[in-house]
Amino acid sequence: MRTRCRLAAPLLVLVIAVCVGGAVSAHHSRAGYDTAKEHLTTQQVVVTEVIWRNPHVYLIWDSKDGGAQKWTGEFSSPATMLSEGLSRATFKAGDPITVTFMPAKSGNPQGLVIKIVRPDGKVIIDLSERRGLLEQ
Amino acid sequence: MRQQHIRVSLVALAAMAALASPAMAGDEGQQPAPPAAVASVPPPPGWKQCPRCQNAQDRKEADAKYKVEGHPFTPRDISGVWGNQGVGATFRTPPPFTPWGQEQFNATIGDKNAAGEPLHTKDTSGEGAGSPVNCDPKGWPRLHTYNYGFEFVVLPDRVLQFFELTHTWRTIWTDGRKLPDPPPQLQWNGWNVGRWDGNTFVVEGVGFDDRSWLSDTMPDGGFPHSDEMRVVERWRRVNYGTLEVQITVTDPKTYTKPWVTPTATIRLSPGAELWEDFCVPSDYNAFNSDVYRPVATGDKK
Numbered sequence: 453m454r455t456r457c458r459l460a461a462p463l464l465v466l467v468i469a470v471c472v473g474g475a476v477s478a479h480h481s482r483a484g485y486d487t488a489k490e491h492l493t494t495q496q497v498v499v500t501e502v503i504w505r506n507p508h509v510y511l512i513w514d515s516k517d518g519g520a521q522k523w524t525g526e527f528s529s530p531a532t533m534l535s536e537g538l539s540r541a542t543f544k545a546g547d548p549i550t551v552t553f554m555p556a557k558s559g560n561p562q563g564l565v566i567k568i569v570r571p572d573g574k575v576i577i578d579l580s581e582r583r584g585l586l587e588q
Numbered sequence: 589m590r591q592q593h594i595r596v597s598l599v600a601l602a603a604m605a606a607l608a609s610p611a612m613a614g615d616e617g618q619q620p621a622p623p624a625a626v627a628s629v630p631p632p633p634g635w636k637q638c639p640r641c642q643n644a645q646d647r648k649e650a651d652a653k654y655k656v657e658g659h660p661f662t663p664r665d666i667s668g669v670w671g672n673q674g675v676g677a678t679f680r681t682p683p684p685f686t687p688w689g690q691e692q693f694n695a696t697i698g699d700k701n702a703a704g705e706p707l708h709t710k711d712t713s714g715e716g717a718g719s720p721v722n723c724d725p726k727g728w729p730r731l732h733t734y735n736y737g738f739e740f741v742v743l744p745d746r747v748l749q750f751f752e753l754t755h756t757w758r759t760i761w762t763d764g765r766k767l768p769d770p771p772p773q774l775q776w777n778g779w780n781v782g783r784w785d786g787n788t789f790v791v792e793g794v795g796f797d798d799r800s801w802l803s804d805t806m807p808d809g810g811f812p813h814s815d816e817m818r819v820v821e822r823w824r825r826v827n828y829g830t831l832e833v834q835i836t837v838t839d840p841k842t843y844t845k846p847w848v849t850p851t852a853t854i855r856l857s858p859g860a861e862l863w864e865d866f867c868v869p870s871d872y873n874a875f876n877s878d879v880y881r882p883v884a885t886g887d888k889k
Contacts, residue, residue, distance in 0.1 A: 482883075483705040483706070483807075483884070484701070484705070484883035484884045484885075484886075485883065503874075503875075503878075505868070505871045505874075505875070506865065506866065506867060506868060506871055506872070506875075507714060507867075507871070507872060507875055508875060508879065510875070510878065510879050512878075524878055524879050526879050526883070529640070531638055531640035531641045531736075531752075531863075531865060532640060534628060534629045534637070534638070534641040535628045535629075535640065535641050535642060535643045535646075536626060536628070536643075537626040537627055537628055537629055538629070539629045556882070556883045557703070557886075558882065558883065558885075558886035558887075559886075560882045560883065560886065560888065562879065562882060562883050577626070
């Protein structure tokens with residue numbers, strides 16, 4: 453993204469946007485997630501644990517899709533999630549939610565959370581239209 | 589195949605930027621602001637948000653509430669909470685490395701996973717999957733490059749700069765003392781003295797721990813410096829709501845000429861106050877074990 457990018461001009465526009473836009477996250481790369489829009493995965497799950505800590509907030513949920521197993525769903529830092537309207541009180545163990553996420557390319561039961569909807573239809577977070585987040 | 593990797597990496601980078609810094613958009617000279625899709629979490633009554641907890645709408649409302657536009661100010665008073673929009677352009681284009689500096693830079697590039705994606709394993713300051721504890725101090729001036737806030741507290745004999753990110757601070761002595769020569773020990777945030785040159789606050793620093801980087805580089809690595817680095821900062825409050833700063837890094841062991849950064853603009857954050865944002869080794873280890881490492885490397889949890 454900085455000096456080591458050697459890119460074609462059209463791609464450079466994106467990189468500059470990212471660089472200037474301040475991709476100066478304090479934390480971890482998300483390169484391990486599948487960013488293809490057609491690979492977004494949606495599950496109806498029950499939250500079992502909320503980890504509201506640095507460097508990134510994550511949820512643990514049980515999913516019966518594809519066999520019962522524990523999944524982790526990654527968000528961003530606690531401070532960033534507060535700016536997005538989420539707090540440590542937003543979720544609690546036992547909450548049923550519908551979660552849409554970028555799956556881990558590794559096939560591990562993990563995802564980068566894009567959207568969460570409660571059973572009553574209330575959207576808790578929706579990053580699906582966030583610029584540059586998903587590969588079209 | 590390589591192009592595919594580049595494409596995927598770019599999308600991932602964009603995703604990282606979008607997720608990691610949504611509240612940055614709209615800062616002057618940077619990306620245009622998208623409409624705030626959701627309201628941020630309000631602070632408790634009588635309290636303020638943390639700088640990084642604010643989104644663009646919060647900052648706009650705070651500017652109006654605290655009448656930032658046209659507000660009288662004292663050029664030599666830089667106290668207040670500033671930033672959160674990041675000054676990531678600070679260390680982007682280095683001067684040529686010395687041969688030693690090039691070696692140090694090459695050594696910052698870490699391992700890759702099976703897909704060839706970097707794991708940032710040489711960065712011990714919070715971005716690597718390769719270290720069991722990822723909370724080494726970022727140090728100054730790397731702390732300057734993040735989209736988190738800071739607070740200047742001006743005392744009669746010193747200026748304290750408190751950083752939101754990692755909840756640390758540095759002391760800039762203004763009592764007329766000289767920089768130590770040699771410094772009795774290396775420090776992550778260096779040894780710093782400040783003085784006023786007209787309405788410009790000039791800070792000089794030496795004795796920086798050479799394990800820190802000036803900034804990270806992407807997709808991996810970081811810009812190194814040696815224990816001989818000297819840093820000169822020139823801060824200027826151009827109006828009530830705006831600080832400008834330029835940094836010059838002189839490190840002939842690493843770079844063939846001084847690295848003079850572009851002048852960065854930093855906005856006052858009158859609606860914010862610093863909260864805790866520690867880098868906690870046990871939390872990082874748990875995150876690496878539960879989330880990052882299995883995702884980044886494909887290892888099973």
